[in-house]
Amino acid sequence: MKTLYIDCTAGISGNRLIGALLDLKGENADEFDRRMSWLRRYGCTWTVRSAGPNGWGGIEAKPVSSGCETFEFAEIEALLDESKLSSEMKQRAFSAFNALKTAGCVFRSDESGAFLLDACLVFEIVGALALLDTLRVDSVYASPVNVGGRMNAPERSVVSAPVSFFLKGMTVFAREGEHERTTLSGALLLKALSASSESLPAGRLLAGGCGGTAPQGSSEALHVMVLERNDEASLPYLTGKIVVMETNIDDMNPQDYQNLEERLFACGALDVFFTPILMKKMRPAVRLTCVSRAADREKLGEIILRYSTTIGLRWSEVNRMTLKRRIQKFESSVGPVSVKLSRWGDEIVRVTAEYEDLKRISRETGHPLEQLRPLVVSEFRQKEDL
Numbered sequence: 001m002k003t004l005y006i007d008c009t010a011g012i013s014g015n016r017l018i019g020a021l022l023d024l025k026g027e028n029a030d031e032f033d034r035r036m037s038w039l040r041r042y043g044c045t046w047t048v049r050s051a052g053p054n055g056w057g058g059i060e061a062k063p064v065s066s067g068c069e070t071f072e073f074a075e076i077e078a079l080l081d082e083s084k085l086s087s088e089m090k091q092r093a094f095s096a097f098n099a100l101k102t103a104g105c106v107f108r109s110d111e112s113g114a115f116l117l118d119a120c121l122v123f124e125i126v127g128a129l130a131l132l133d134t135l136r137v138d139s140v141y142a143s144p145v146n147v148g149g150r151m152n153a154p155e156r157s158v159v160s161a162p163v164s165f166f167l168k169g170m171t172v173f174a175r176e177g178e179h180e181r182t183t184l185s186g187a188l189l190l191k192a193l194s195a196s197s198e199s200l201p202a203g204r205l206l207a208g209g210c211g212g213t214a215p216q217g218s219s220e221a222l223h224v225m226v227l228e229r230n231d232e233a234s235l236p237y238l239t240g241k242i243v244v245m246e247t248n249i250d251d252m253n254p255q256d257y258q259n260l261e262e263r264l265f266a267c268g269a270l271d272v273f274f275t276p277i278l279m280k281k282m283r284p285a286v287r288l289t290c291v292s293r294a295a296d297r298e299k300l301g302e303i304i305l306r307y308s309t310t311i312g313l314r315w316s317e318v319n320r321m322t323l324k325r326r327i328q329k330f331e332s333s334v335g336p337v338s339v340k341l342s343r344w345g346d347e348i349v350r351v352t353a354e355y356e357d358l359k360r361i362s363r364e365t366g367h368p369l370e371q372l373r374p375l376v377v378s379e380f381r382q383k384e385d386l
Helices: 014-025 029-035 037-042 073-082 087-103 119-135 161-166 184-192 256-266 294-307 355-365 369-384
Strands: 002-007 044-050 059-065 070-072 115-118 139-142 150-153 156-158 204-211 222-228 238-249 271-278 284-292 314-322 324-332 335-344 347-353
Touching: 002 119, 014 059, 014 119, 014 184, 014 204, 014 222, 029 037, 029 044, 029 119, 037 044, 037 073, 037 119, 044 119, 059 119, 059 204, 070 073, 070 119, 073 087, 073 119, 087 119, 087 184, 115 119, 119 184, 161 184, 238 294, 256 271, 256 284, 256 294, 284 294, 294 314, 324 369, 335 355, 335 369, 347 355, 347 369, 355 369
Parallel strands: 002 139
Antiparallel strands: 002 222, 044 059, 070 115, 150 156, 204 222, 238 284, 238 314, 271 284, 324 335, 335 347
């Protein structure tokens, strides 16, 4: 599976993304000009050059409009029909421009009240999608987006409303001065590509590129990477992310730990454990560790803060791999038991009888747990011919 990762640490714009993709593909100015030759009838030419030292040796590409200054939406639709974009990219482009119209992002309007878009914005969107079309990637990820800001009054920096509209749902931040880091074309492209705002996924790096000079006041330019990722469905194990929360406690009644543990498990904790530690000045204490799904972090964190004596905790996201598992009901000679099958691919590597069922049967029959466990597993393996 091929994945495109866009590093938006210094923001993103359409022309900088085009430059980064040209750098990644190793495509020179003449090749790109030939690829986009069908736009010449609209008066579009391109200035493509290697960026200076501040651009980390990347490529800078900008559209120049010597013909149409604006486009009506009907003209954009005709332009896309004429283009050599794939049907998927044409649809993405049309959806992006239609979203601009819906959001009321018009730059000029004539006496008839027609919606008009700036020609260079149109060319940036189409040029970037044309290059992305050739990469044939299966997914697009983006880092948190540096939106920066633009000055609209003394000592006041804001992000333009259209940029905010198209970045809705993505992780954003503002850094490095009071200059615009993410333009409308950049935000629109992230939306058109349905980019997931997540950290860099693991994979084999195939190629990378850098686009344009760093914007004013910034120390970085736009970087892109193409990764080859394993198809998780074909892996013999499961992967995912979990959250690990920890806190050190030295002033809590030990009898209260059980109540805290039960509450955490009742609200979805994957694991809870307590580790004896020594804190500063050799004070004996307990480290509470709670492992959870990312979606449960906040509610479990609240339980720790409410029902323990700590006033804070730390948490981090970690990757994990597990055996594939399924639960199967089994009617054993001593009663019904749930059996967990753990697999590496199609190979069953572990058969485990559920503890709560064994405990119930032990109470009902008087048989010790150490006798019930091998009996049930043996009967199950025999029945299933394992």
